[in-house]
Amino acid sequence: MKGKVVILLVEDEEAHAMLIMRVLEDAQVAKVIHWVADGGEALDYLFRRGEYVDEGKSPRPDLILLDLRLPKIDGLEVLKEIKQSEELRGIPVVILTTSESETDMARAYHQYVNSYLVKPVDFTKFNEMISDLGFYWLVWNRQPGRMKE
Amino acid sequence: MEELRPATILLVEDDPGDQKLIKVSLKSQKIANELYIVGSGEEAMDFLYHRGKHSAETPLPDRILLDLKMPGMGGKEFLRRIKQDEKMKKIQVVILTSSDSEKDILDSYNLQASGYIKKPVELGDFKRVMKEIEAYWFIICKLPPKEE
Numbered sequence: 333m334k335g336k337v338v339i340l341l342v343e344d345e346e347a348h349a350m351l352i353m354r355v356l357e358d359a360q361v362a363k364v365i366h367w368v369a370d371g372g373e374a375l376d377y378l379f380r381r382g383e384y385v386d387e388g389k390s391p392r393p394d395l396i397l398l399d400l401r402l403p404k405i406d407g408l409e410v411l412k413e414i415k416q417s418e419e420l421r422g423i424p425v426v427i428l429t430t431s432e433s434e435t436d437m438a439r440a441y442h443q444y445v446n447s448y449l450v451k452p453v454d455f456t457k458f459n460e461m462i463s464d465l466g467f468y469w470l471v472w473n474r475q476p477g478r479m480k481e
Numbered sequence: 482m483e484e485l486r487p488a489t490i491l492l493v494e495d496d497p498g499d500q501k502l503i504k505v506s507l508k509s510q511k512i513a514n515e516l517y518i519v520g521s522g523e524e525a526m527d528f529l530y531h532r533g534k535h536s537a538e539t540p541l542p543d544r545i546l547l548d549l550k551m552p553g554m555g556g557k558e559f560l561r562r563i564k565q566d567e568k569m570k571k572i573q574v575v576i577l578t579s580s581d582s583e584k585d586i587l588d589s590y591n592l593q594a595s596g597y598i599k600k601p602v603e604l605g606d607f608k609r610v611m612k613e614i615e616a617y618w619f620i621i622c623k624l625p626p627k628e629e
Contacts, residue, residue, distance in 0.1 A: 415593070422590035434626040441571035441625035444564070444593040448623045461621055468617035472610060474597045476587040 337363040337470055340393035342374040342410065343428070344402050348451070352397065352428070355462040361470040366393070371405030374398070375413055378420055393423055394475045397465075400429040400436055408439050415444045422476045426465065488619055491542035492518045493525040493559065494577070495551040499600065503546065503577070506611035514619065517542065522554030526562065529569060542572060543624045546614075547594075549578040549585055557588055564593045571625045575618060 339356065343349040346369075353365050368374050376382045377390050384390040396414065400407035407427065414420045424446040429436070432450050440448050449465065452458050469475075490507070494500050500518050507516055517539065519525045527533040529541070545563075549556035556576065563569040573595040578585065581599050589597050598614060601607045 421593070422587055424590065424596070432623075437623055437625055438571070441573075444570070446595045447573070447618070448625075449621055450623055464616060464621055468613060472598060472613045472617075474581070474586050474599055476583070476590055 337361055338391045338393045339363060339365045340396045341365055341367045342398045344369045344399060352462050355459055356466045359466040359470050371402040371407060371410045374410050375405060395469050396423055396425045397428050398425055400427060400431050411443045411445055424475060487514055488543040488624060489515045489540045491528060491545045492516060493545060494548045495520050502607060506608055521551050522559035525559055545572055545574045546577045547574050549576060549580055557592060560592045560594060
Protein backbone atom coordinates (compact mmCIF):
# COMPACT_ATOMS: atom_id res chain seq x y z
CA MET A 333 0.00 0.00 0.00
CA LYS A 334 1.12 3.51 -0.69
CA GLY A 335 1.62 5.72 2.34
CA LYS A 336 -1.19 6.59 4.67
CA VAL A 337 -4.88 6.41 4.03
CA VAL A 338 -6.33 9.89 3.71
CA ILE A 339 -9.85 10.43 5.00
CA LEU A 340 -11.82 13.63 4.52
CA LEU A 341 -14.37 14.03 7.28
CA VAL A 342 -17.10 16.60 6.59
CA GLU A 343 -19.00 17.06 9.83
CA ASP A 344 -20.33 20.22 11.45
CA GLU A 345 -21.01 18.76 14.87
CA GLU A 346 -17.81 18.84 16.82
CA ALA A 347 -18.80 16.09 19.25
CA HIS A 348 -19.53 13.72 16.35
CA ALA A 349 -16.33 14.63 14.57
CA MET A 350 -14.29 13.98 17.72
CA LEU A 351 -15.93 10.63 18.28
CA ILE A 352 -15.48 9.53 14.66
CA MET A 353 -11.83 10.55 14.64
CA ARG A 354 -11.14 8.84 17.94
CA VAL A 355 -12.70 5.55 16.87
CA LEU A 356 -10.97 5.59 13.49
CA GLU A 357 -7.64 6.27 15.19
CA ASP A 358 -8.00 2.85 16.83
CA ALA A 359 -8.10 1.01 13.49
CA GLN A 360 -4.71 -0.52 12.82
CA VAL A 361 -4.12 1.32 9.57
CA ALA A 362 -1.88 4.34 9.08
CA LYS A 363 -4.10 7.24 8.28
CA VAL A 364 -4.54 10.98 8.18
CA ILE A 365 -7.96 12.44 8.86
CA HIS A 366 -8.75 15.91 7.57
CA TRP A 367 -11.75 17.39 9.27
CA VAL A 368 -13.76 20.22 7.73
CA ALA A 369 -16.94 21.57 9.28
CA ASP A 370 -18.99 22.81 6.35
CA GLY A 371 -19.86 21.97 2.77
CA GLY A 372 -18.12 25.01 1.34
CA GLU A 373 -14.83 24.10 2.94
CA ALA A 374 -15.22 20.50 1.78
CA LEU A 375 -15.54 21.67 -1.82
CA ASP A 376 -12.63 24.10 -1.41
CA TYR A 377 -10.52 21.21 -0.17
CA LEU A 378 -11.57 18.83 -2.95
CA PHE A 379 -11.34 21.33 -5.77
CA ARG A 380 -8.20 22.93 -4.30
CA ARG A 381 -9.48 26.42 -3.92
CA GLY A 382 -8.90 29.19 -1.38
CA GLU A 383 -6.74 28.04 1.49
CA TYR A 384 -6.44 24.57 -0.12
CA VAL A 385 -4.86 25.73 -3.36
CA ASP A 386 -1.58 24.13 -2.35
CA GLU A 387 -1.73 20.38 -3.12
CA GLY A 388 0.29 19.69 0.00
CA LYS A 389 -2.62 21.00 2.06
CA SER A 390 -5.25 19.02 0.20
CA PRO A 391 -4.02 15.47 -0.43
CA ARG A 392 -6.58 13.43 -2.35
CA PRO A 393 -8.76 11.47 0.07
CA ASP A 394 -9.14 7.71 -0.23
CA LEU A 395 -12.49 7.97 1.50
CA ILE A 396 -14.93 10.80 2.20
CA LEU A 397 -17.25 10.69 5.20
CA LEU A 398 -19.99 13.21 4.60
CA ASP A 399 -22.72 14.56 6.86
CA LEU A 400 -25.89 15.77 5.11
CA ARG A 401 -27.05 18.77 7.10
CA LEU A 402 -24.15 21.15 6.74
CA PRO A 403 -23.68 24.90 6.95
CA LYS A 404 -23.07 26.86 3.74
CA ILE A 405 -23.40 24.02 1.25
CA ASP A 406 -25.57 21.00 1.92
CA GLY A 407 -24.11 17.48 1.92
CA LEU A 408 -26.20 16.36 -1.05
CA GLU A 409 -24.82 19.25 -3.08
CA VAL A 410 -21.27 18.32 -2.07
CA LEU A 411 -21.97 14.73 -3.11
CA LYS A 412 -23.35 15.84 -6.44
CA GLU A 413 -20.27 17.92 -7.22
CA ILE A 414 -17.96 15.05 -6.31
CA LYS A 415 -19.78 12.50 -8.43
CA GLN A 416 -20.00 14.86 -11.40
CA SER A 417 -16.29 15.52 -11.35
CA GLU A 418 -14.20 13.28 -13.62
CA GLU A 419 -11.33 13.63 -11.22
CA LEU A 420 -13.14 13.02 -7.95
CA ARG A 421 -15.93 10.59 -8.70
CA GLY A 422 -13.74 7.54 -8.11
CA ILE A 423 -13.42 8.41 -4.43
CA PRO A 424 -15.86 6.46 -2.27
CA VAL A 425 -18.30 8.71 -0.39
CA VAL A 426 -20.08 7.45 2.69
CA ILE A 427 -22.97 9.52 4.01
CA LEU A 428 -23.06 9.60 7.80
CA THR A 429 -26.15 11.35 8.99
CA THR A 430 -28.92 11.42 11.57
CA SER A 431 -31.46 11.71 8.77
CA GLU A 432 -33.58 8.66 8.12
CA SER A 433 -35.66 10.55 5.60
CA GLU A 434 -36.47 8.44 2.57
CA THR A 435 -36.15 11.50 0.39
CA ASP A 436 -32.58 12.07 1.56
CA MET A 437 -31.71 8.41 1.00
CA ALA A 438 -33.26 8.32 -2.44
CA ARG A 439 -31.49 11.54 -3.43
CA ALA A 440 -28.15 10.31 -2.16
CA TYR A 441 -28.43 7.03 -4.06
CA HIS A 442 -29.53 8.91 -7.11
CA GLN A 443 -26.26 10.86 -6.89
CA TYR A 444 -24.27 7.60 -6.73
CA VAL A 445 -23.41 7.66 -3.05
CA ASN A 446 -21.26 4.64 -2.17
CA SER A 447 -23.15 4.01 1.04
CA TYR A 448 -25.59 5.65 3.39
CA LEU A 449 -25.29 5.17 7.13
CA VAL A 450 -27.61 6.51 9.80
CA LYS A 451 -25.87 7.57 13.00
CA PRO A 452 -27.36 5.71 15.94
CA VAL A 453 -28.49 7.93 18.82
CA ASP A 454 -26.98 5.51 21.30
CA PHE A 455 -23.34 6.33 22.00
CA THR A 456 -22.08 2.74 22.16
CA LYS A 457 -23.83 1.86 18.92
CA PHE A 458 -22.42 4.93 17.25
CA ASN A 459 -18.97 3.79 18.33
CA GLU A 460 -19.56 0.30 16.97
CA MET A 461 -20.80 1.61 13.67
CA ILE A 462 -17.76 3.80 13.13
CA SER A 463 -15.52 0.93 14.08
CA ASP A 464 -17.28 -1.36 11.55
CA LEU A 465 -17.12 1.35 8.93
CA GLY A 466 -13.39 1.84 9.50
CA PHE A 467 -12.75 -1.86 9.40
CA TYR A 468 -14.67 -2.29 6.18
CA TRP A 469 -13.29 0.66 4.24
CA LEU A 470 -9.76 0.67 5.59
CA VAL A 471 -9.11 -3.06 5.68
CA TRP A 472 -11.31 -4.94 3.24
CA ASN A 473 -12.45 -2.62 0.55
CA ARG A 474 -10.12 -1.64 -2.28
CA GLN A 475 -9.88 1.95 -3.35
CA PRO A 476 -8.17 3.41 -6.40
CA GLY A 477 -4.51 4.29 -5.99
CA ARG A 478 -4.02 2.30 -2.84
CA MET A 479 -2.94 -1.08 -4.05
CA LYS A 480 0.67 -1.47 -4.87
CA GLU A 481 3.77 -0.89 -2.84
CA MET B 482 -31.80 -0.97 16.87
CA GLU B 483 -33.73 -0.31 13.70
CA GLU B 484 -35.61 -2.77 11.61
CA LEU B 485 -33.60 -4.57 8.97
CA ARG B 486 -35.48 -4.91 5.78
CA PRO B 487 -34.57 -8.19 4.09
CA ALA B 488 -32.60 -7.42 0.98
CA THR B 489 -32.89 -8.93 -2.45
CA ILE B 490 -29.45 -9.73 -3.78
CA LEU B 491 -28.41 -10.60 -7.28
CA LEU B 492 -25.12 -12.43 -7.60
CA VAL B 493 -23.54 -12.17 -11.05
CA GLU B 494 -20.79 -14.77 -11.12
CA ASP B 495 -19.73 -17.24 -13.78
CA ASP B 496 -17.67 -19.60 -11.65
CA PRO B 497 -19.86 -22.36 -10.15
CA GLY B 498 -17.42 -22.91 -7.28
CA ASP B 499 -17.51 -19.25 -6.28
CA GLN B 500 -21.28 -19.16 -6.72
CA LYS B 501 -21.63 -21.98 -4.25
CA LEU B 502 -19.19 -20.50 -1.76
CA ILE B 503 -20.89 -17.10 -1.81
CA LYS B 504 -24.31 -18.67 -1.49
CA VAL B 505 -23.29 -20.73 1.51
CA SER B 506 -21.54 -17.78 3.16
CA LEU B 507 -24.56 -15.53 2.77
CA LYS B 508 -26.92 -18.20 4.06
CA SER B 509 -24.91 -18.79 7.19
CA GLN B 510 -25.81 -15.34 8.45
CA LYS B 511 -29.03 -14.46 10.16
CA ILE B 512 -30.58 -12.06 7.71
CA ALA B 513 -33.45 -13.23 5.59
CA ASN B 514 -31.97 -12.08 2.34
CA GLU B 515 -33.24 -13.38 -0.92
CA LEU B 516 -30.47 -14.46 -3.24
CA TYR B 517 -30.68 -14.86 -7.00
CA ILE B 518 -27.74 -16.12 -9.03
CA VAL B 519 -26.98 -15.52 -12.69
CA GLY B 520 -23.88 -16.59 -14.60
CA SER B 521 -23.15 -13.71 -16.97
CA GLY B 522 -23.64 -10.04 -17.69
CA GLU B 523 -26.20 -10.83 -20.38
CA GLU B 524 -28.19 -13.01 -18.05
CA ALA B 525 -28.05 -10.29 -15.39
CA MET B 526 -29.48 -7.82 -17.93
CA ASP B 527 -32.23 -10.34 -18.71
CA PHE B 528 -32.95 -10.66 -15.02
CA LEU B 529 -33.24 -6.91 -14.49
CA TYR B 530 -35.29 -6.27 -17.59
CA HIS B 531 -37.40 -9.45 -17.43
CA ARG B 532 -36.30 -10.93 -20.69
CA GLY B 533 -35.63 -14.44 -21.97
CA LYS B 534 -35.80 -17.08 -19.27
CA HIS B 535 -36.17 -14.32 -16.68
CA SER B 536 -39.33 -12.94 -18.22
CA ALA B 537 -41.25 -13.81 -15.07
CA GLU B 538 -41.77 -10.94 -12.64
CA THR B 539 -38.56 -11.10 -10.60
CA PRO B 540 -37.97 -8.42 -7.96
CA LEU B 541 -35.57 -5.58 -8.59
CA PRO B 542 -32.52 -6.39 -6.46
CA ASP B 543 -31.39 -4.02 -3.69
CA ARG B 544 -27.81 -5.01 -4.18
CA ILE B 545 -25.74 -6.70 -6.81
CA LEU B 546 -22.56 -8.62 -6.13
CA LEU B 547 -20.72 -8.47 -9.41
CA ASP B 548 -17.79 -10.43 -10.79
CA LEU B 549 -15.72 -8.57 -13.39
CA LYS B 550 -14.25 -11.24 -15.60
CA MET B 551 -17.01 -13.20 -17.25
CA PRO B 552 -17.45 -14.60 -20.73
CA GLY B 553 -19.47 -12.34 -23.01
CA MET B 554 -20.57 -9.14 -21.35
CA GLY B 555 -18.14 -8.48 -18.54
CA GLY B 556 -18.90 -6.85 -15.23
CA LYS B 557 -17.78 -3.37 -16.28
CA GLU B 558 -20.03 -3.22 -19.31
CA PHE B 559 -22.94 -4.43 -17.22
CA LEU B 560 -22.18 -1.80 -14.57
CA ARG B 561 -21.92 0.94 -17.17
CA ARG B 562 -25.31 0.05 -18.59
CA ILE B 563 -27.26 -0.13 -15.36
CA LYS B 564 -25.76 3.07 -13.94
CA GLN B 565 -27.05 4.91 -16.99
CA ASP B 566 -30.56 3.67 -16.38
CA GLU B 567 -32.63 6.00 -14.18
CA LYS B 568 -34.52 3.10 -12.65
CA MET B 569 -31.53 0.84 -12.03
CA LYS B 570 -28.85 3.30 -11.03
CA LYS B 571 -29.73 3.38 -7.33
CA ILE B 572 -28.98 -0.34 -6.98
CA GLN B 573 -25.81 -0.78 -4.99
CA VAL B 574 -23.22 -2.75 -6.85
CA VAL B 575 -20.33 -4.29 -4.96
CA ILE B 576 -17.57 -5.70 -7.12
CA LEU B 577 -16.40 -9.12 -5.98
CA THR B 578 -13.53 -10.23 -8.14
CA SER B 579 -10.21 -12.03 -8.22
CA SER B 580 -8.64 -9.03 -9.95
CA ASP B 581 -6.39 -6.76 -7.98
CA SER B 582 -5.50 -4.57 -10.91
CA GLU B 583 -5.39 -0.84 -10.31
CA LYS B 584 -7.18 -0.25 -13.59
CA ASP B 585 -10.08 -2.52 -12.67
CA ILE B 586 -10.44 -0.77 -9.31
CA LEU B 587 -10.38 2.71 -10.80
CA ASP B 588 -12.67 1.80 -13.70
CA SER B 589 -15.16 0.25 -11.32
CA TYR B 590 -15.37 3.36 -9.15
CA ASN B 591 -15.57 5.60 -12.17
CA LEU B 592 -18.49 3.50 -13.33
CA GLN B 593 -20.09 4.15 -9.90
CA ALA B 594 -19.54 0.83 -8.15
CA SER B 595 -20.40 1.14 -4.45
CA GLY B 596 -17.48 -0.94 -3.27
CA TYR B 597 -14.74 -3.23 -4.49
CA ILE B 598 -13.63 -6.42 -2.80
CA LYS B 599 -10.92 -8.78 -3.95
CA LYS B 600 -11.86 -12.41 -3.51
CA PRO B 601 -9.30 -14.05 -1.28
CA VAL B 602 -7.79 -17.26 -2.60
CA GLU B 603 -7.82 -19.11 0.68
CA LEU B 604 -11.16 -20.53 1.83
CA GLY B 605 -11.04 -19.27 5.42
CA ASP B 606 -10.25 -15.75 4.21
CA PHE B 607 -13.02 -15.97 1.66
CA LYS B 608 -15.57 -16.75 4.34
CA ARG B 609 -14.25 -13.96 6.50
CA VAL B 610 -14.54 -11.45 3.67
CA MET B 611 -18.10 -12.55 3.00
CA LYS B 612 -18.88 -12.00 6.67
CA GLU B 613 -17.44 -8.50 6.49
CA ILE B 614 -19.38 -7.72 3.36
CA GLU B 615 -22.52 -8.82 5.06
CA ALA B 616 -21.82 -6.92 8.27
CA TYR B 617 -21.18 -3.72 6.39
CA TRP B 618 -23.45 -3.79 3.37
CA PHE B 619 -26.34 -5.74 4.78
CA ILE B 620 -26.44 -4.60 8.38
CA ILE B 621 -25.19 -1.08 8.89
CA CYS B 622 -25.67 0.37 5.44
CA LYS B 623 -29.14 1.74 4.63
CA LEU B 624 -30.84 0.66 1.47
CA PRO B 625 -32.49 3.13 -0.83
CA PRO B 626 -36.24 3.19 -0.21
CA LYS B 627 -38.38 0.81 -2.19
CA GLU B 628 -40.57 2.38 -4.78
CA GLU B 629 -44.22 1.56 -4.32
